[in-house]
Amino acid sequence: MIRRVWLYTANVPMAAAFDHATRSRRGAESLLVEVELAGVRGWGEGAPRGYVTGETLDGAAQAVRRCDPAALAERIDWRTFDSAVASLAALPLPELVDGPSAAAAVEIALLDAVCRHFDRPLADVLRVLDPPRRVLREGPTAVSLVIHLSRDVASVLDALPPGALAALRHVKIKVADPAGAVRRLAQARERLPADARVSLDANGTWSAAEAERIAGELAGVAWVEEPLPPRSWAELGRLRRATGLPVMLDESCTGPDDLRTAAASDAASHINVRLSKCGGFLAAARLALRAEALGLGCQLGVHVAEVGPLWAAGRTLATTWGMWQTVEAGRADEWFPTPLTRPAFAVDRSLHRVGPLAGPGTGIEPTGELLRHTRCLATWEPDGEWRRSA
Known part of the structure; x- marks a missing residue:
């Protein structure tokens, strides 16, 4: 059923940088996989980030080339939409395609292609997980405003029109040193509506002593994301027991093993679910359901500078x-002024909301602008192995 597979890397310059405590990103680096079935093509994306999962773009590309699309195709029941999705969901893709971002690119491409073949939206794939009714919804959803480290919190919020400020439900603030975190939180609280929540993201830069020392000054914060170095399980548990500080795990929680350890250590109150770091659309959805069943809140996050399939699947x-405590949408419209997809990335910034995408699969197609910044590394056809592109 798989006719052909293409493997690409995308390197797209950003019109504006995005800074946090450990990195400054000025360009998108994504892995793209295109899968052709009978008459349709599906696109998938992974965002390898060494500081999150230890992956590199080259390493993730090599992982895709080590997988055998013919072996994957043999394990998929192509007869109906339901059978294809169920068999895809049963594949241990993180094992068959080594590395979460590589697995995400392959999985999203396959799901997109299957949905387009059967003329079904990607949302219908989620039925295979049989989610409890309490997590279901449909329609537009509120998204958070993220203020990165090089932006002054007061200036960003003061620049919003009154209606947009009043509509804010959640603001996430990137922080570095603890004293600066307290100051940036105070600036937000002075300006936001009383019912708006604020979270801080330290990107693993604080020590346990620093976090405990300022915890009392962070009263009312929705959570602090990754305050300590990743997977500091014992220290995180002690911090939460000593201070009651709500903690969200991001780099520390990329899959079910991390989630089990975090729950056993009482290391977190929330987790950040991002498709690429979790291994794909279904893997991220499963992780969110497991976290919700454990009583942990979930943020649906994004990797900075996702170029298309990732943000569309998200x-x-x-x-x-x-079920989401808050949703991040990214700022692809600002980072990439010339649209990378059809339809173009869009957020209603007056209401801080996004709506569903129409059409089969993820609902998007790559534009010439995105293709202009891609490089085909290899192709695969059923009569042979991966062939390196010229």
């Missing part, structure tokens, strides 16, 4: 399930 999760 948009499906955001507008199909209502």
Whole structure:
């Protein structure tokens, strides 16, 4: 059933940088996989980030080339939409395609192609997980405003029109040193509506002593994301027991093993679910369901500078399930002024909301602008192995 597979890397310059405590990103680096079935093509994306999962773009590309699409195709029941999705969901893709971002690119491409072949939206794939009714929703959803480290919190919020400020439900603030975190939190609280929540993201830069020392000054914060170095399980548990500080795990939680350890250590109150770091659309959805069953809150996050399939698949999760404490949408419209997809990335910034995408699969197609910044590394056809592109 798989006719051909293409493997690409995308390197797209960003019109504006995005800074946090450990990195400054000025360009998109994504892995793209295109899968052709009978008459349709599906696109998938992975965002390898060494500081999150230890992956590199080259390493993730090599992982895709080590997988055998023919072996994958043999394990998929192509007869109906339901059978194809069920068999795809049963594949241990993180094992068959080594590395979460590589697995995400392959999985999203296959799901997109299957949905287009059967003329079904990506949201219908989620039925295979049999989610409890309490997590279901449909339609537009609120998204958070993220203020990165090089932006002054007061200036960003003061620049919003009154209506947009009043509509804010959640603001995530990137922080570095603890004293600066307290100051940036105070600036937000002075300006936001009383019912708006604020979270801080330290990107693993604080020590346990620093976090405990300022915890009392962070009263009312929705959570602090990754305050300590990743997987500091014992220290995180002690911090939460000593201070009651709500903690969200991001780099520390990329899959079910991390989630089990975090729950056993009482290391977190929330987790950040991002499709690429979790291994794909279904893997991220499963992780969110497991976390919700454990009583942990979930944020649906994004990797900075996702170029298309990742944010589109995330948009499906955001507008199909209502379990999210908050949803991040990214700022692809600002980073990439010339649209990379059809339809173009869009957020209603007056209401801080996003709506579902229409059409089969993820609902998007790559534009010439995206293709202009891609390089085909290899192709695969059923009569042979991967062939390196010229």
